[in-house]
Amino acid sequence: MLAKVYSYALSGLEAYPITIEVDVSRGLPSTIIVGLPDTAIKESKERVRLAIKNSGYNFPKGRKTINLSPADTKKEGPSFDLAIAIGLLIASDQIDLPHIKEYILIGELSLDGRVKSVCGALSIALSMIKSPFSKLILPEENASEACLAGETEIYPIKSLESVLSLLCDRSQIKPYDEKYTKSSFCVSLEENLDFRDVQGQNYAKRGLEIAAAGGHNALLIGPPGSGKSMLSKRIPGILPEMTFEERLEITRIYSSCGLLDARKGIPTQRPFRSPHHTTSAAAIVGGGSHPKPGEITLSHNGILFLDELPEFSRIVLESLRQPLEDNVVTIARAKKALKFPANFMLVCAMNPCPCGFYTDKRKNCQCSLNQIQKYMMKISGPLLDRIDIHLEVPALAPQEILADKPTEASAQIKKRTVAARGKQQERFHGSTITTNARMTNSQIKKFCKTEKETEQILKLAIEELGLSARAYYKILKIARTIADLAEEEWICPEHVTEAIQYRSLDRSRWW
Secondary structure, three states: OEEEEEEEEEEOOEEEEEEEEEEOOOOOOOEEEEOOOOHHHHHHHHHHHHHHOOOOOOEEEEEEEEEEOOOOOEEOOOOOOOHHHHHHHHHHOOOOOOOOOEEEEEEEEEOOOEEEEEOHHHHHHHHHHHOOOOEEOOOEEHHHHHHOOOEEEEEEEEEEEHHHHHOOOOOOOOOOHHHHHHHHHOOOOOOOOOHOOOOOOOOHHHHHHHHHHHOOOOOOEEEEEEOHHHHHOOOHHOOOOOOOOHHHHHHHHHOOOOOHHHHHHOOHHHHHHHOOOOOOOHHHHHHHHOOOOOHHHHHOOEEEEEEEEEOOOOHHOOHHHHHHHHEEEEEEEOOOOOEEEEOOEEEEEOOOOOOOOOOOOOOOOOOOHHHHHHHOOOOOOHHHHOOOOEEEOOOOOHHHHHOOOOOOOOOHHHHHHHHHHHHHHHHHOOOOOOHHHOOHHHHHHHHHHHHHHHHHHHHHHHHHHOHHHHHHHHHHEEEEHEEEHHOOOEEEHHHHHHHOOOOOHOOOOOO
């Protein structure tokens, strides 16, 4: 007998429907799975066999053929276990489910029949909105994220037995209550690190406030122990809260990668990813034989922090150039090309030389000028040009280290960044751009209004510093953000001069 059951598979962050055809016929006992399954799917026949047996049913005898259609696309993961088990029970005449075509089934089976969580539940629920399917049966742990899709009926289940109870008597189990989704957006109990813990470094704090207010990329340069990492890790505490759409995007990405912890609910804080400098280009950008998102996609709507920047391989650093411009990553393979979102703030930290003490007045640098130049040249000019704000972070003086003065808290800084972001949202209303850092050249001409005195300062900066066109536009974007923080409509000379100060490597003595 032939049975058809429906499920979904993932391709990057997108989901597409799968028809699972199960045929049970006479012949030597065997179970064959076709349709380009991976190893996890091939092994599902043993999980399904014991799950059916331990749930009180008989595993069918004879020849069993399972086809995953469309047959020309590679299928991955154990999420088809539940659908395969239901298909086998229908094909062997143990249950009669004429309405099974109304449901999508996803879930991994354990040997005792329990249904375990899977990846990409939110992507599947969102894809179902435009499909003829409206009912989704999935593991209980994935219910809260799937409900974010809004228009799909969600039926969470714990075991194979509860699935059969639902399908045989649909009045027993009601759709998942979407009100729970709202409560899952509670404020995280994890406190952000606070800027009030940082003594001194007022120049760097101001630069990072501007970066957070306008979504600008930043580079911190200073000797070891000056506070570069300490400052960077406190940036999430001054960024605005995520909107519902941003939370939805992050939930979808982390769910597809299997990084969503159901026990902690839906993410409420912006991502802060800090990969080690030995990380490969594929892990940073994304890729693999079956492309998966990389660190820059996991940093979407958040921060990608690269500590010890020159220690990253040249290939890794150069691979960041295109995503920083386009805010999207395209992973091309022979059969298809996948696009992953990559709208992130890049924050980097580095020493000024191999020993780290070139700019430290209290310690002697042991590096030659050739070593310093070689060390700095690990960062290419095109990549440096894409980093908006360059901040020198000097070593703290003894009196600053021992000082116990109260400093400005993150909450106070956040009020200003939120107000500045609010102005930008009004300015770019109706477009996909939300921050000054993402302005196009035409928008720069429209919104970065300057006076004659300001234009003269910019012209002098181009001539003296040899700025590229990209660096010139970035100075205008930074000046626009400074003006927003000052609640000014026009960009004044003091805004431009401050913005030029944050291009220190364009005028650096060691670059």
